[in-house]
Amino acid sequence: MFAKLARSALVIAALGVAGCTESSVQDFAPQHANKQLPAKIIAEMRAKGMNKNAPIMARIFKEENTVEIWKQKTNGRYDIIASYPICKWSGKLGPKFTEGDRQAPEGFYTVRPSQMNPRSGYHLAFNIGYPNAYDRANGRTGSNLMVHGACSSSGCYSMNDPQIEEIYAFGRDAFQGGQTEFQIQAFPFRMTAANMARYRNDPNYEFWKMLKVGYDNFEITKVPPKVDVCEKRYVFNQVAPEGTTFNPSGACPASAQPDALKVAYSQYQSKYDAAFASALNSSNPAPKPTILGTKEAALVADWSKRRARGERVTMDPPSLKSDGTVVETTTRMGRIDSPLGRKMAALDAEKAAAKKAAEEKAQAVAAAKAAKEAEKQRIAEEKAAKKAGKANAIAVVPPEQAAPQEPVTQTASSDGNMVSKVRKRLLGLFGG
Structure with a gap:
């Protein structure tokens, strides 16, 4: 078994x-x-x-x-x-x-x-x-x-x-x-x-x-x-x-x-x-894709060799257009499932993980720096607001705290009348 x-x-x-x-x-x-x-x-x-x-x-x-x-x-x-x-x-x-x-x-x-x-x-x-x-x-x-x-x-x-x-x-x-x-x-x-x-x-x-x-x-x-x-x-x-x-x-x-x-x-x-x-002279279905000779065969054979070595290649083999242009589908990449391919895929995964960790660390550092700058800005704004508030308090006195002029006048007049009354009383006492 x-x-x-x-x-x-x-x-x-x-x-x-x-x-x-x-x-x-x-x-x-x-x-x-x-x-x-x-x-x-x-x-x-x-x-x-x-x-x-x-x-x-x-x-x-x-x-x-x-x-x-x-x-x-x-x-x-x-x-x-x-x-x-x-x-x-x-x-x-x-x-x-x-x-x-x-x-x-x-x-x-x-x-x-x-x-x-x-x-x-x-x-x-x-x-x-x-x-x-x-x-x-x-x-x-x-x-x-x-x-x-x-x-x-x-x-x-x-x-x-x-x-x-x-x-x-x-x-x-x-x-x-x-x-x-x-x-x-x-x-x-x-x-x-x-x-x-x-x-x-x-x-x-x-x-x-x-x-x-x-x-x-x-x-x-x-x-x-x-x-x-x-x-x-x-x-x-x-x-x-x-x-x-x-x-x-x-x-x-x-x-x-x-x-x-x-x-x-x-x-x-x-x-x-x-x-x-x-x-x-009849309308027939369009021809299907065909291989364009030894040049296209060599392209695909090279792709097969690289794939067999475990290299990361396009999932589909390249093809050749009639004008000689090489067409490759690069949206899907992969490796052959072989020991060498799996080893190289593991290295790729390790590199990708390290790159992702570095990117996440850089993002965290940038975020912390931005947060620190924001806190500094907030404190500065608070200090500026407090300073501006004290200046306004000195420059502008509220109406209820200002001394009214009329009561002052009334107080002086009241004192004069009191002196006059006392004077008259004293004169009456002493025959004046």
Whole structure:
């Protein structure tokens, strides 16, 4: 139990750094890797003339957000048996260019039994085989690109767990039936005339035109095309002369196609050309964002490296506009959840706490100083008020405190009358 817990912790820690990296620890296949397909799908297989262990093929459409599973019928042709909405895929429309650009690949890939991972940290998974011969010939890099569960993607095609259980079961059953490898065709969108017209001015258009040849071959034959690479490009259903091979970086041999296929393809292309011309004059939905080549891929890859080192970066990767302007969403910043990222985040938190404490101390000092100045001002105002009050008391005597002039006059007159009376009395006494 302890070993399993420890292994789970290591897997979780690795997921944040390496995106879709898988654990290499060997263990018994978990029960969900052996889950059987639902009875409803088994019944539909019978109705369409398919055996449970017959070969399969998968198609992925980014814009339509869809994974399709096709299965071989008893007549040798393939028919669709299941379709699933993609829970999450990473990046934009367009191919994967370099490690860390977070682009989900586009192209023709091969899955063998060794690429099936029942012990994936993403519930279940299988590696799609990127980089293939085309990618390597064109200098494209990357690793661990999966179709997996857990609905979390950093360059993969992620499904929810019940969906990946069914998709995994289709592959497992086909391998048990003797299929040695199955093909995955990954496209930016359904390669209809209307969609090709929508994206005719996109920098990835020539790449998509090349993929469309393989798309068309399957639409015509309902059999996965034979895929080779020469002159750094895909070629489909070509047969090389005996003794020659397809060299991914070398010149293409003087190959040929079966006559029946050439006729069918020519007829198909004529209808497509007419539909494409008509689509040019129609109002179609606006194109979705696409990756603008190796320059934008390098920008995102650098962002991924800095994020993996635990640096504080924008939550979303940068993107490139058609005029060459770099667009970054700087309103949301963060770090990857890794040991290094958590350590650096802790340092950030410590610095932020120290800064906040210093700001609060400065605010407290300023507030105390302001309070002291206010108290000084109040005391000064009180002293000034008292001083002004005394001056007013001296300069202005209240009316009730002033000596009235009339009573003074009356008092003097009263004293004179008294003297006169006394005088008369004395004169009367002595005969005067």
